[in-house]
Amino acid sequence: MIQELTESYGTIFEKDLINEIAQVGTFKEVPEGYKLIEIGDYIKGMPLLISGAIKILREDNDGDELLLYYLEKGDTCSMTMACCMGDSKSEIRAITETDSKLIMVPMQKMEEWTVKYKTWRNFVFNSYHERLKELLSTLDSIAFDKMDARLISYLKEKARINKGDIIHNTHQEIAYELHSSRVVISRLLKKLEQMGSIELHRNYIKILDL
Amino acid sequence: MIQELTESYGTIFEKDLINEIAQVGTFKEVPEGYKLIEIGDYIKGMPLLISGAIKILREDNDGDELLLYYLEKGDTCSMTMACCMGDSKSEIRAITETDSKLIMVPMQKMEEWTVKYKTWRNFVFNSYHERLKELLSTLDSIAFDKMDARLISYLKEKARINKGDIIHNTHQEIAYELHSSRVVISRLLKKLEQMGSIELHRNYIKILDL
DNA sequence: GCCGTGCAGTAACATTGGTTACAAAGGATT
C-alpha cells in the first residue's frame, strides 16, 4: 500500500504521514459503476483516490439526477469530509466512473492529523477549495449556459476523464446526468455530428473536434 | 470589541481565542449595499460577521449575476478562506445586504489557530460544511425548480434575512439576482399577487402568505 | 403644477427545451 500511496501522494505528504495512513487505511479496488456512497448514508471513512475516477451526483425529490463533478487521482471527497465532521448524512451519491483504487481512512484520524501534519492541513483545505471551485463551475454552466454548451462541456470532460476520444454511453444516460431528456440530447448530438464535431454510433460516441 | 465577539461567538470560542481575535482583528461597520469583495480580488483577511447580512454573488463572462446565498451573524465566508489559503483570486462578489458589523482577521492567524484551538478547527470545518450545503441547495433550485418556485424561495429568504415582510427591491433587481429578465419576474409576481400571496407596490413588495 | 425619469403592466412574438408518439436500425437469441 505504501507504494501506491507514495506514487499518488508522495509529493504532498511527508513520509511519516504516508506510513500512518498505510497503517490505519484499508485498500479497496472497485470496478466501474460501483456505488460507493448513497444519498443519506452515514459515512464512516474518508476516501483517498489512488487511480481511476469517481463521479459525484446530486438527486432531487423526484429522483432526477445531476452530475456535479469527477474526482481523480490525488483527490478526496470534501463533501464526505464535511459530512463526517458534522456527523450528518451524505448529500450526494458517488459512483465509480472507471475501475478505481482507493484507500479508506477512518474518520477519527482526520482531527489528529490536522493538528500534527501541516501537509495534511494543506491537503484538506486544498480539497475543499478545489471542490468549491468545481461546484461553482458546475453551477455556472447550469445557470448561464444553454443545453448545447452544457452538452459540449460534458462530452469534453467525459473524454478527458476516460482518457480517450470514445464515450461509452447511450443518449439516455447522458440525458440523466445532464438532467435533460433523451430526445433533446439526441437532437443536439445530431446537430454536433452534422457540424463535424463528433461521430454517432450505437452505444458510443467518437469525439472528432470539439 | 470583546463584547461583540462574545455576543456572537461566545458559545463556540473559548475565552483565550476570543481575546486573541480581539487583539489582532479590526472592527468594521459597513452600510447596506457596500461592496466588500469583488470578483478577482486578492483577499487579505477573513471576515467574521457580527451583525447584519452579506449576499454572495456569482457573475458570468457577460456580466450576468446570480445570487448564491447569504451570510449572517456567526457566519464566515468559506470561499474567502479557500481563496486565502490557496492564495488565489476571489471567485465571488460580496455585498452587504443590510448594515453590518464585522471583524477582519488577518490570514496568517488562521493556520496558527487551526493547530492551537479545537473550537477554531470546528468552526472552520463547520463553515465549509454549511457553505457547501448552501451551494448545493442553490444548485438544486436552479437545476430542478422552475422560475416560479425559485422566485418564491427568493422572496421567503429575503424576507427572513431582512427580518420583516417588506422586500425593498424593484422587479429589475430581483431579475438580476435570479438571473432572469424583468418582464418574466413582473409576470410571476403579478400571478402571486392575484393568488393573494403578496402585495405589489412601487419599489417594494409586501409578503402576505407564501 | 409640469416635466422627466424610472418603474411596472401587458401584449405579441421567438426560442429553448420537454413530451408524446412512432418508425427504423442494430444486435442478440432462438
Next chain:
DNA sequence: AATCCTTTGTAACCAATGTTACTGCACGGC
C-alpha cells in the same frame, strides 16, 4: 430467418422563459 429488445432518428406539439415594444403611472425636481 424470425423474433425481441434496446437504441436512435424524427416529427408534431406544448409549456416555460426570454425579448421587444409600447403604455401608463408615480414621484422628485423644477
